[in-house]
Amino acid sequence: MTALAALIRRDIRIALRIGGGALIGVLFFLTVVVLMPFAVGPDLALLTRLGPAILWLGALLASLLTLDRLFTADHEDGSLDLIVMSRTPLELACAAKALAHWLAAGLPLVIATPVLGLLLNLDATATGAVALTLLAGTPALTFIGMIGAALAVTMSRGGLLLAVLVLPLSIPVLIFGVAASQAAIVGPLPFGAPFSILCALSLVSFVIGPFAAATSLRNGLD
Amino acid sequence: MTALAALIRRDIRIALRIGGGALIGVLFFLTVVVLMPFAVGPDLALLTRLGPAILWLGALLASLLTLDRLFTADHEDGSLDLIVMSRTPLELACAAKALAHWLAAGLPLVIATPVLGLLLNLDATATGAVALTLLAGTPALTFIGMIGAALAVTMSRGGLLLAVLVLPLSIPVLIFGVAASQAAIVGPLPFGAPFSILCALSLVSFVIGPFAAATSLRNGLD
């Protein structure tokens, strides 16, 4: 436990220090949201309709922007060697790293959603629904993305094809996340159905992610 | 000239061999496009109207994804030191690196546009117009983003902060890119006016980008 807690603490600390502070995640989403009207036009009704998709895209981008260095940074400075050698199971260490990443890059979005909802003219229910789906779904993005991050360590040796498979894997998460939010906002479908699929996707990724990542890390070292 | 050509050749070769960059960019682009129908619902007319906006947003965000390692990778392995010391003016070297990056990561987006246009139900003219604006505008995105990438050397990592710094600066490009495409598709304004402003923005960024990047690189080393 100490070992995992130490790992999580270190990763969060680095993320905050390098990223320039805890608020940077919120600022990032604010920027992404502000960008939207310039593309689709200052039409509030349309923006509201696109709101959940915009927030979900922001989440995907935030995790992609920071995920690709999740393991390569540790690989390049030699930390990964020590993590692999340690007495902590590698699967758990991978899960801890992903958790730290989500806390630093995913959670700020969930927390910032209400503020952004105002700019996108979302009402309270809609904001709540989007925040809930993000809370349930962004961990899945992180845990799936982690597989790609682990493959990136092996990448120079031909793992490219596999990495390409990872991003498409996160598309279902996005689709059900947006669908659940839309259901809560405009109906007519019930919110429950897509939301439970989203939760199921998250759960699956919690199991598969760490194992797949650990396996590819073990094979990727040299 | 040999020096710059060598630099461009090297950077493209690395990008193609490692893969990461260009492919992840195109995949992200695809993800954005695939997601939209779920966000706006099965309204083909609306989707078509939003088409250029979606493509431009995708291109803008995709270029961010790949930019943050433009200089940090060279910084970490010591190449940047040698590039700064060389007899080639640093401004030119920066421009060459940006050009290589655009060829490896920006051009694929332009090439992918016709395929994605199909998904968004754009007709041939519209697709052509979007592709043309992307061709004229994405270099500007790269050259503006390069400034952020050079700042990332001082900051010692890019990620979300880089996006926060770069996105506001690229808003004009987004505005005129979308406007020109819209003008070509629905009118009533002529295509030429916004398009020539877009080209002008690109030209301005060709000048500002390398100078700002070179300045911040020179000051950022230690």
Added chain:
Amino acid sequence: MDLGPYTSFIATSYLAAALVVVLLIAWIAIDYRTQKARLRALEESGIVRRSGRAATDIQ
């Protein structure tokens, strides 16, 4: 003074401006004290500036 139906908007504007200014002043004042205290602590530990003057000497 009658401010009509929008009294609350006007009051909020003025209060918000006052609040932000007060926060700025408080931040600057607290920051000043913190730095002074640190300089004093450093001086007590025997560190001298290159110019040879005391750390807290700002005249």
Added chain:
Amino acid sequence: MSLIDLANPTRFLALTARLLPWLALVTVVLLAAGLYLSALAPDDYQQGATVKIMFIHVPNAWLSMFVWGVMSLASLGTLVWRHPLADVAAKAAAPIGASFTFLALLTGSLWGRPMWGTYWEWDARLTSVLILFLMYLGLMALWRAVEDPTRAARAAAVLTLVGAINLPIIKFSVDWWNTLHQPASVMRMGGPALDKSFLIPLLVMAIGFSFLFVTLHVAAMRNEILRRRVRSLQMMQARAYTGSAPASGATGPIVGAA
């Protein structure tokens, strides 16, 4: 005392220690007068009493842009003359400028609600102020992201200057964007020349806020100079304690770069 002497941080501290109380006094007097005059100002025939928001809103809106200009000048000083006082001036101005921008946005939305029935509208001018606000926040994040103050100053200077070139472009393109989508906007800012009864309080408030900025800026610069002094003394201290090290750390004179 010549300008060169002023540019020496120690001299700056000495001079401003004497100057600061007077600056504060002038600020307080001007703002008090401004508040008094704006309380006396008549209601607008169209906007009613809400026109009083203008006396806060407009000075803050002006200052939000003015402060970026001040930072740009300081940034030139950083990059061209590499002067430490320029670094300090640029860094100290950012949070103050961000606060003014925030106030312009906030009072603007509070004014917008009674005037146009909505707090927020993707209007050209509002949007460009929002972007300015984002750029301030990004700049502050950049300052925090780099540990070494001289290196942070140069990075921030590049961003500030690029921002200064870009802000007019952004402003222009946002205007263009908005007129394209929404011709004939609801609101009329900067309409016909203001009546004297509004103009005088507005000007007094504007000058008062400008003095407020100068006062706060000078005080914040002093803090920043002290912070740097603390940092370099701490560095000296770290170097001084060689501990039980067999051959590391410094010998020789212990001096800092203060």
Added chain:
Amino acid sequence: MQLAPRLFGHDVRCVRGGREVFAGLAFEAVAGEALAVTGHNGAGKTSLLRLIAGLLLPAGGTIAIEGSEAELTVPEQAHYLGHRDALKPALSVRENLAFWADFLGGGTTRPIPDCLAAVGIAHAIDLPAGYLSAGQRRRLSLARLLAVPRLLWLLDEPTAALDVAGQAMFAGLMREHLAGGGLIVAATHGPLGIDTRELRIGA
């Protein structure tokens, strides 16, 4: 009575990038002994250390420790000190070391300031690791070996970047480790400053 722990390799074969680096290698070291691995550039010294550390899979042969805690694998009983120093420039010296102590040690650790003092960088404890010189970074890596006790030290050119005083300090630390029943396997091009048994790879 338990036997002293003994590290041995038997008929070890190493293949990297499809090319055989060495084959049929045998070695052993008992508690209190240091093994110096020597050989020309590219002979496979680093590869051997990484095989022992479990970071490479042997193409053949066995590597094991007998006479120590049976339920632990060889890597779990080892410290590995490679060319890359596993430090994060953004974290302070203390934070870097504290992390590895917590992550590797789980409680059984020596106080951080002690370890730093022992390697001679106590004065830099609150400096970001990115500010350290090459030799100071190396010293900080060495502090990791002290912070968490491990039976086996795997060292890849450990004296690189150390000044003369640093090399002497490090020789002292190695001697202490061996005296406490530890084991050392070190790849090196120069003298280590302690008595070693030599293992020469490649012609």
Added chain:
Amino acid sequence: MQLAPRLFGHDVRCVRGGREVFAGLAFEAVAGEALAVTGHNGAGKTSLLRLIAGLLLPAGGTIAIEGSEAELTVPEQAHYLGHRDALKPALSVRENLAFWADFLGGGTTRPIPDCLAAVGIAHAIDLPAGYLSAGQRRRLSLARLLAVPRLLWLLDEPTAALDVAGQAMFAGLMREHLAGGGLIVAATHGPLGIDTRELRIGA
């Protein structure tokens, strides 16, 4: 008749991260001479090399070369060989070296295979650089010095990771460079194998 080129520094002061590393440093070296920079870990050897290379700005003093091509700055006449080796693992040995030869040299270069043979890694010419051992990487970096002729070599612990034969080979290369009227400034903790003038920093 032109004077032999001479590198000199005068009253050089170095500040890093707000901390003074050294001050009032003076040094000089004339063509055909090597200057060995020594000092304890953290004394500022690397910092001095980076100052000469123009990668750090001096907080005071001047560094210049006189008697050489006047229109070039010091960095433009120098090779810098640091701890980081400026190699891309994805490119082959040949591609890596060819890039630096083209980028730095602009035509006036020695053939790649020759340079690689001179540093003893001709057999690895088509291997990806990521497959090289530490010493082989260092040799590849050394090949850069041969591929493009430059007056001044700035070397930071150049013999680290080289085996005994490699150190001898490298001493030979340095001797040749000096004989051809070159200049060398090298930071080192051990002997370089050539005659040097010593510059000691920090007490």
